[in-house]
Amino acid sequence: MTENALPYDALLLCSFGGPNGPDDVIPFLKNVTRGKGIPEERLAEVGEHYHHFGGRSPINEQNLALVAALRDELERRGTALPVIWGNRNWPPYTVDTLRDASAFGAKRVLVIVTSAYASYSGSRQYREHLAAAIAELGAEAPEIDIVRPFFNDPGFIRGNLEAIEEAAARLEGGLDGARIVYVTHSIPDTMQEASAVTGPGYREQHEDVRATIDAALHERHGIEISSSLAYCSRSGSPHVPWLEPDVNDHLEELAAQGVKKVIIAPIGFISDHMEVAFDLDVEALETAAEQGIAAVRAGTVGVRPVFVSGLVDLVLERAARERGEAVEPRVEGSLPALPDVAPPGSCRMRHGEVTGIPVIAGTAD
Ligand SMILES: CC1=C(CCC(=O)O)c2cc3nc(cc4[nH]c(cc5[nH]c(cc1n2)c(C)c5CCC(=O)O)c(CCC(=O)O)c4C)C(CCC(=O)O)=C3C
Numbered sequence: 001m002t003e004n005a006l007p008y009d010a011l012l013l014c015s016f017g018g019p020n021g022p023d024d025v026i027p028f029l030k031n032v033t034r035g036k037g038i039p040e041e042r043l044a045e046v047g048e049h050y051h052h053f054g055g056r057s058p059i060n061e062q063n064l065a066l067v068a069a070l071r072d073e074l075e076r077r078g079t080a081l082p083v084i085w086g087n088r089n090w091p092p093y094t095v096d097t098l099r100d101a102s103a104f105g106a107k108r109v110l111v112i113v114t115s116a117y118a119s120y121s122g123s124r125q126y127r128e129h130l131a132a133a134i135a136e137l138g139a140e141a142p143e144i145d146i147v148r149p150f151f152n153d154p155g156f157i158r159g160n161l162e163a164i165e166e167a168a169a170r171l172e173g174g175l176d177g178a179r180i181v182y183v184t185h186s187i188p189d190t191m192q193e194a195s196a197v198t199g200p201g202y203r204e205q206h207e208d209v210r211a212t213i214d215a216a217l218h219e220r221h222g223i224e225i226s227s228s229l230a231y232c233s234r235s236g237s238p239h240v241p242w243l244e245p246d247v248n249d250h251l252e253e254l255a256a257q258g259v260k261k262v263i264i265a266p267i268g269f270i271s272d273h274m275e276v277a278f279d280l281d282v283e284a285l286e287t288a289a290e291q292g293i294a295a296v297r298a299g300t301v302g303v304r305p306v307f308v309s310g311l312v313d314l315v316l317e318r319a320a321r322e323r324g325e326a327v328e329p330r331v332e333g334s335l336p337a338l339p340d341v342a343p344p345g346s347c348r349m350r351h352g353e354v355t356g357i358p359v360i361a362g363t364a365d
């Protein structure tokens with residue numbers, strides 16, 4: 001075993017969490033929506049999505065699979081670095097995982113958050129969450145760093161590309177004549193604006209991934225690619241604007257334009273959790289069928305070797321930088337790597353307000 005992960009002595013996969021059975025659903029939703037002003041009706045509706053799958057989200061087992069895959073890949077590289085797991089909204093909670101790690105002697109922990117893109121929901125909220133965990137642990141707390149947002153990591157791009165090619169193979173005639181509809185989680189317009197203050201915004205990060213994958217598909221298959229970006233899983237009050245088009249409205253619009261063949265590519269999610277399992281596999285595929293569109297849903301990157309290997313590259317890159325070595329961040333696409341530490345004012349809450357909530361890997365302003 002080599003010590004190329006130094007100065008870190010553990011890698012924490014920090015995720016969202018989800019219910020493991022019917023009794024978990026309401027308490028989980030209460031954890032998620034505390035102080036968020038989500039209407040009761042929306043909560044009931046989302047509760048139904050979980051009950052449709054026996055009250056269980058696939059997200060926890062998918063995170064465990066990713067933990068196992070990261071361990072295997074680190075082992076394969078000869079890197080001695082334990083991998084641990086903690087969530088924001090459901091056990092194992094991050095604070096408990098970190099307390100255990102500290103008891104076993106961990107002094108510096110590197111974190112991968114399970115969101116590839118920077119926005120309040122995918123980035124600053126995790127940084128606030130980790131700061132709160134550290135505050136709770138007090139003197140026991142390890143020092144924590146976070147791997148930069150990885151939407152333009154070559155492993156993430158290539159993993160999505162592979163998944164789209166596999167999906168295309170399930171359509172008659174393959175990629176030829178297929179429209180690719182890239183899908184991500186909608187966010188409020190105000191959160192989008194706040195995400196774009198110090199760098200490329202949430203939408204722009206996705207647009208870059210779309211352009212990069214389209215170009216790679218064109219190069220590999222010699223086919224002109226026609227694609228668009230749509231959104232799923234909007235919540236909140238119907239009077240508040242969120243990013244559009246909704247994937248269902250968009251499929252209707254494409255059908256009206258004569259589109260007959262679609263690949264739905266969920267680039268906004270790293271595994272097939274509830275938004276993918278319900279909002280895409282149940283709702284969007286039903287909309288496509290109603291509209292006479294032959295549609296397939298591409299896989300998420302999940303534990304694809306190219307993706308997992310890219311994550312390990314990011315870990316080793318960061319470790320080397322912390323040791324003072326000059327390492328160029330690897331990216332694919334037209335945007336630069338986002339910084340390791342978020343600039344002041346980045347990804348504030350929905351309305352761009354300064355909350356003063358402490359964060360790690362950045363400042364509270
Ligand atoms: C950008 C984004 C990601 C992607 C980045 C990332 O991966 O982190 C994401 C992930 C996830 N969101 C999830 C679940 C929920 N999100 C909700 C609510 C919200 N999400 C938002 C945004 C995002 N969310 C926003 C702006 C809200 C409104 C409230 C607020 O302003 O914060 C609600 C409340 C009900 C509702 O309103 O839908 C639930 C239950 C799960 C678990 C799924 C499972 O169990 O498999 C995961 C991975």
Ligand SMILES: [Fe+2]
Pocket residue numbers: 185
């Ligand atoms: Fe969410």
